[in-house]
Amino acid sequence: MSNRLKALGILLFIAAVSAAPLLAQEAAQPSAADKAPLFKTSIIVGGGIITLAVIAGAFCQAKAISSACEGISRNPAGAPTIRFLLIFGLVLIETLVIYALLITIIILMVQWGKYI
Secondary structure, three states, rough: OHHHHHHHHHHHHHEEEEEHHHHOOOOOOOOOHHHHHHHHHHHHHHHHHHHHHEEEHHHHHHHHHHHHHHHHOOOHHHHHEEEEEEEHHHHHHHHHHHHHHHHHHHHOOOOOOHHO
């Protein structure tokens, strides 16, 4: 083993031994003032999740519809197949947005006082 690796291992061991008393402490009961920032953060995170999911979903749906229209205009005989694949793809994209909505609802509906 190299000297650097040995020194890193010893440093990590000392840090773990030093942190052991801190990990053994009991957690203090949070007050209502301590829960408010967590609730605000959960609202911001939930809003960010659904916003990004809707933006990505709308962009992907627009791209899929555009590509399908272009494909049908180039090959009208393949329209049924292209239409089926378009609808299937749109369903999958919309399902991902609905999953993001469910995750957002779960984040916002957690009763933070019970789980802290």
